[in-house]
Amino acid sequence: MVKRAASNKNDDMQIYCNACGKKLKVENGILKEDAFEAVKEWGYFSEWDTQIHRFNLCEMCYKKITGEFKIPVEVKNKTEIM
Ligand SMILES: [Zn+2]
Numbered sequence: 001m002v003k004r005a006a007s008n009k010n011d012d013m014q015i016y017c018n019a020c021g022k023k024l025k026v027e028n029g030i031l032k033e034d035a036f037e038a039v040k041e042w043g044y045f046s047e048w049d050t051q052i053h054r055f056n057l058c059e060m061c062y063k064k065i066t067g068e069f070k071i072p073v074e075v076k077n078k079t080e081i082m
Contacts, residue, residue, distance in 0.1 A: 017058035036062040
């Protein structure tokens with residue numbers, strides 16, 4: 001079974017963390033709990049040419065996964081960008 005934002009009643013789509021399967025809080029189509037959203041359009045030199053991959057991670061899983069990176073995630077403060 002594919003767990004994805006699929007339901008369409010009252011704009012109440014459901015979003016799940018792909019890593020742990022946790023349901024993320026969505027109210028009136030607005031994600032009330034911040035989550036990491038990744039979308040990757042794979043190109044010609046990849047194994048998945050023509051495919052678009054998409055997944056979400058809850059804050060906990062994001063922390064766990066990025067915590068295992070050899071090189072940490074690049075962090076910028078919004079105030080620096082704006
Ligand atoms: Zn998770």
